[in-house]
Amino acid sequence: MPSVTILPSGKTVEALAGASLLETILGAGEKISHTCDGNVECGTCHVFVHEGRKALSKMQRSENAKLDSIVGVGSKSRLACQALLGGENVTVELLGFSSGR
Numbered sequence: 001m002p003s004v005t006i007l008p009s010g011k012t013v014e015a016l017a018g019a020s021l022l023e024t025i026l027g028a029g030e031k032i033s034h035t036c037d038g039n040v041e042c043g044t045c046h047v048f049v050h051e052g053r054k055a056l057s058k059m060q061r062s063e064n065a066k067l068d069s070i071v072g073v074g075s076k077s078r079l080a081c082q083a084l085l086g087g088e089n090v091t092v093e094l095l096g097f098s099s100g101r
Contacts, residue, residue, distance in 0.1 A: 052090030
């Protein structure tokens with residue numbers, strides 16, 4: 001069972017393989033914007049993945065296109081609603097701003 005460490009709080013939670021980062025973050029009681037309910041329309045759940053990027057699902061075309069439209073995107077960027085957990089531990093950083101709209 002993978003664990004997810006959420007920055008900046010430093011909270012670490014156990015997660016189910018196959019769950020999205022968004023589901024895991026919300027389940028941990030952390031606040032994260034997600035105005036389109038995971039439909040890859042808003043980009044507000046933009047996070048940085050500091051560790052375990054290869055343990056996440058492959059980025060799909062729709063996620064890549066949405067990230068291309070967001071300011072402040074880097075090589076560590078993912079949309080939490082689209083990144084599904086594999087079997088390894090992941091560290092994500094919640095951004096202090098809504099980056100998608």
